[in-house]
Amino acid sequence: MNGVKFSFAGQLLVALGSGALWWPEQKTLCVSDLHLGKSERFVRRGGPALPPYDSHDTLNRLAEDIEQTKAGTVVCLGDSFDDLDAARSLAEAERSRISTLQAGRRWIWIEGNHDPGPIELGGTYLAEWRCSALVFRHIAQLGAKSEISGHFHPKATLRAAGRLMTRPAFLVDDSRIILPAYGTYTGGLRSSDETLKGLMAEDAVAILTGKRPRSIPMPR
Amino acid sequence: MAGFLPTLAELADGGHQGLHTLYVSPLKALAADIKRNLRTPADEIGLPIRIEDRTGDTSQTQKKRQRADPPHILLTTPESLALLTSYEDAARTFAGLERVIVDEIHALAESKRGDQLMLALARLQRLRPNLRRVGLSATVEDPDAIASFLARHPDHCDIVLADPGPDPDISMLQTEEMPPWAGGGAAYAIPAVLEQIKRHKTTLIFHNTRAQAEIFFHNLWLANDEGLPIGIHHGSLDRQQRARVEAAMVRGELRAIVCTGSLDLGIDWGDVDLVIQIGAPKNVKRLVQRIGRANHRYNAPSKALLVPANRFEVVECVAALEAVKAHDLDGEPRGRGPRDVLCQHILIAAASGPFDADSLFAEMTSAGPFAGLSRPEFDACLEFCATGGYALRAYDRWQRLQQRSDGMWQLRDPRAAQRIRMNIGTIQDTDTLKVRLRRNRGGKPLGEIEESFAASLTPGDTFLIGGQIVRYEGLREMVVEVTRRADKKPKIATFMGTKFATSTQLSDRIMTMLEQSDWPQLPGHTAEWLALQRDVSRLPGRGRLLIESFPHEGREHLCVYGFAGRNAQQTLGLLLTKRMEELDLAPLGFVATDYATLIWGLDAVTDPRPLFRIEDLRHGLETWLAGNALMKRTFRASATIAGLIERNMPGQRKSGRQATFSSDILYDTLLKYDPDHLLMQITREEAMRGLVDFGRIEVMIARVQGRIDLIRLERVSPFAAPLFLEVGKVPVKGAAEERLLAEESDRLLRAAGLAQMEST
Known part of the structure; x- marks a missing residue:
């Protein structure tokens, strides 16, 4: 399991190369913006029929992270489904996959702007979740402390030896962490975007995901 | 103009209602130019004819009016025509259409734009069965191929050959300074080029790439002590800038224009009396087209000068001159029409109204490029348009196209028609x-x-x-x-646009020339260079493959003279270094030109045969290529044309890139879960003939049939030396990117006074 360890609000956390956040003390795995059912929603709204393998692929990767960490709690930080219809019409194979993953562990669905309401799948539905010193919600709030959120799909670009390498990235400063999107079909918002620059402190760090995740000063 | 005479004659009595003649050309500017040139004689004779153009620049109001009340003569482009056929009222718009004129048909026949046009003509022919088609061109190497491209399959097509006029006056520019060993800038020729500009009224100076045009223009300007009015024109410049240069040219105010392919085709810009081609022409047909820009009058010979940018290009320029004199034009047979274009036209057909699959198949196979399309192939394209065509049938509820109870196909959601129309076209714009x-x-x-x-x-x-x-x-x-603060040496901007590979025919001519015993047609310095190569090593020839192996600066080198063109030599470099890695020969990098690939590494190659087994190369292509960036770029183009990726969405003004995801992810997903999907098949087919050009590697290996000469030398050979100066060296890397990333992230953190976070 490749990850970057860091201390946040007095807690030891690990940013995994997959884009998930691991909290060893609480045996909690946190992922954001799964956007399950995105290809289905796309075509339902009259768009092109994208390869319908995104939900399957996202859940494959999530299963791997759960397996590796032996997580006791899984927190999905919102926008787990591309919309509520996508949640309702999720294929049987994906539903039973989720049930299997949920067996024997606590599962928390945080509401997102794409999925603002309960869905007919197991687990607990919450607007936000507090555990120990940390608060988990979908969208970062100005002035919040010890906050872990998603929503923005941050990505960051590193330039080295004439190449540009852009990866989904965790953004971390003293008061908040913004997680990258975990879903297979999810684009990214550059860390240099005004909104993200406004949210993150001057000394914020970006942790680039990938085989060997690395931290860099957040590109502004 | 001659193409319009029957039209003018038929319209003379003023009795024709609606559209009579459609004129299609590859350039918007050409449509506007023809409109000007047609208006004057029509007015002078007093013909009651409405002539209008319709391109991407035409206003919305004007476009709407043209659909309801079309002019007698409509001048347009393949994309605008495809859009016109996508409306429900297409039958009304084209009622009365008698003739279609396709101008510069050789240029269209080389690209997907032409395939798109032929599908649109097939549609028009169904609306107007007696429609007559005319194709015009001054540079066609194979008139029969163009004829079967243009005509309704399997109809006959008459070919009229016009008197070609006098041969052009074309030669190589004589310079005091010798061309350098490598590079493409031709800066050495600046004084001689300036001298030519002074001696002529208007000179067009063609370049193969926009970057080269920029550098040359910059250098020309620095040397332009007399302040001659010289302009620059290429496709990446702002439209207003280009329009200003064009206008100045028409008024005869410019003495020279540095340009690229943007001025290739038949626009009559003022009084051009000299064409200069900088760099090897790569392709005889394009050279002839460019030469034709000078003295655009029947009967007067065009005058042109070639300027090789380096020593090897001297050989290529002379070979091209001989080809022009022999009227030996080149051109690769295009093969059948690509299925991504077909998919787009199925969607266009659906946007115009419900259709029957049998008659759509009959209509599409009447287009020359698609005459060989089989019914199962057509059905697979229809299936892709309807459901996505995935092995996992996920979208039965949300099919894009649905079959009604009467068997006709239609859009499930009529609003989809707008999205289809917004994404018509086959031209790929890079970001x-x-x-x-x-x-x-x-x-x-x-x-x-x-x-x-x-x-x-x-x-x-x-x-x-x-x-x-x-x-x-x-x-x-x-x-x-x-x-405008020029306080540093400028970087060289990279522009989109293809890098042309030297054509097969021209490469053949070069190899034939190398087989001569002496070279009276070449300048002394170049002939001496070839003789020296023959003395210390060998000259490459057509029937054998020459490979040199030599040490240089502590590294082992391997130089493969395949003469397969830049793209194929590049692919060969990738495949050979892959094979060398498997054989533990520790390759470090390579560089490719149109005629050779130079590979460097730690160990010398002593037996080249295991490297050149075609089955191994093909296998390497299949396994290695799947994850290659070229493949992803090819996929992106085909997926966009076939309608899987939408460039434009309704109500989307700014580029909403945050909301979208990259086409690379779609490619990776298909590769993982559905590798035989139609779009993956199309991508592989396209890659073979495009950027990867494996076809020419196969031709090369078939040509030499195992006759490989590996020559061991003590030092760099005269032919290999210029390759060391080439730009575009490709490092061989496996895990290198992760290492680069690690090193650079450490450096950045240290610079910011931070420590790297601990890795688990």
């Missing part, structure tokens, strides 16, 4: 950013640069655009802001 001068209220637009180039700039960097050096200040709302 570019606009460049503007920084001012209070939005400065003057200068042109566009590629996004990847923009991303490599830091404030303070300078680059060339439109012949001026500008300083990068920053990026605001996806516009590159610059100032």
Whole structure:
């Protein structure tokens, strides 16, 4: 399991190369913006029929992270489904996959702007979740402390030896962490975007995901 | 003009209602030009004819009116025509259509734009069964191939050959200085070129790439002591800038224009009396087309000069001159029409109304490029348009096209028609950013640069655009802001646009020339260079493959003279280094040109045969290629044309890139879960003939049939030496990117006074 360890609000956390956040003390795995059912929603709204393998692929990767960490709690930080219809019409194979993953562990669905309401799948539905010193919600709030959120799909670009390498990235400063999107079909918002620059402190760090995740000063 | 005579005759009595003749050309500017040239004689004779053009620049109101009340003669482009056929009222718009004129048909026949046009003509022919088609061109190497491309399959097509006029007056520019060993700038020829400009009224100076045109223009301007009026024109410059240069040219105010393919085709810009081609022409047909820009009058010979940019290009220029004299034009047979274009036209048909699959198949196979399409192939394309065509049938509820109970196919959601129309076309635009001068209220637009180039700039960097050096200040709302502060040596902007590979026919001529015993037709310095190569090594020939192996600066080198063209030699470099890695020969990198690939590494190759087994290369291609960036770029183009990726969405003004995801992810997903999907098949087919060009590697290996000569030398050979100066060296890397990333992230953190976070 490749990850970057860091201390946040007095807690030891690990940013995994997959884009998930691991909290060893609480045996909690946190992922954001799964956007399950995105290809289905796309075509339902009259768009092109994208390869319908995104939900399957996202859940494959999530299963791997759960397996590796032996997580006791899984927190999905919102926008787990591309919309509520996508949640309702999720294929049987994906539903039973989720049930299997949920067996024997606590599962928390945080509401997102794409999925603002309960869905007919197991687990607990919450607007936000507090555990120990940390608060988990979908969208970062100005002035919040010890906050872990998603929503923005941050990505960051590193330039080295004439190449540009852009990866989904965790953004971390003293008061908040913004997680990258975990879903297979999810684009990214550059860390240099005004909104993200406004949210993150001057000394914020970006942790680039990938085989060997690395931290860099957040590109502004 | 001659193409319009029957039209003018038939319209003379003023009795024709509606559209009579459709004129299609590859360039918007050509349509506007023809309109001007047609208007004058029509008015002079007093013909009651309405002539209008319709391109991407035509206003919405005008376009709407043209559909309801079309002019007698409509001048348009393949994309605008495809759009016209997508409306429900197409039958009314084209009622009365008698003739279609396709201008510069050789240029269209080389690209997907032509395939699209032929599908649109098939549609028009169904609406108007007696429609007559005419194709015009001055440079066709194989008239029968163009005829079967244009005519309704399997109809006969008459070919009329016009008197070609006098042979052009064409030669190589004599310079005092010798061309350098490598490079493409031709800076050595600047004084001689300036001298020619002074001696002629108007000179067109053609370049193969936009970057070269920029550099040459910059150097020309520095040497232009007399301040001759010279302009620059290429496709990445702002439209207003280009229009200004065009207008100045028509008024005869410019003595020279540095340009690229943007001025290739038949627009009559003022009084051009000399054409200069900088760099090897790569392709005889394009050279002839460019020469034809000078003295655009019947009967007068065109005058042209070739300027080789380096020593090897001298050989190529002479070979091209001989080909022009022998009227030996080149051209690769295009093969059948690509299925991504077919998919787009199935969607266009659906946008215009419900259709029957049998008659659509009959209509589409009447288009020359698609005459060989089988019914199962057509059905697979229809299935792709309807459901996505995935092995996992996920979208039965949300099919894009549905079959009604009467068997007709139609759009499930009629609003989809608008989305289809917004994405018509086969021209791929790379991601570019606009460049503007920084001012209070939005400065003057200068042109566009590629996004990847923009991303490599830091404030303070300078680059060339439109012949001026500008300083990068920053990026605001996806516009590159610059100032005119030229305080640093400029970087070279990379522009989109293909790098042409030397054609097969021209490569053959070069190899044949190398087989001569002496070279009276070449300048002394170049003939001596060839003789020296023959003395210390050998000259490459057609029936054998020459490979040299030699040590240089502590590294082992391998030089493969395949003469397969730049793209194929590049692919060969990738495949050979892959094979060498498997054989533990520790390759470090390679560089490719049109005629050779130079590979360097730690160990010498002593037996080349295991490297050149075609089965191994093909296997390497299949396994290695799947994850290659070229493949992903090819996929992106085909997926966009076939309608899987939408460039434009309703109500989307700004580029909403945050909301979208990259086509690379779609490619990776298909590769993982559905590798035989139609689009993956199309991508592989396209890659073989495009950027990867494996076809020419196969031809090369078949040509030499195992006759491989490996020559061991003590030092670099005369032919290999220039390759060391080539740009575009490709390092061989496996885990290298992760290592680069690790090193650079450490450096950045240290610079910021931070420590790298601990890895688990």
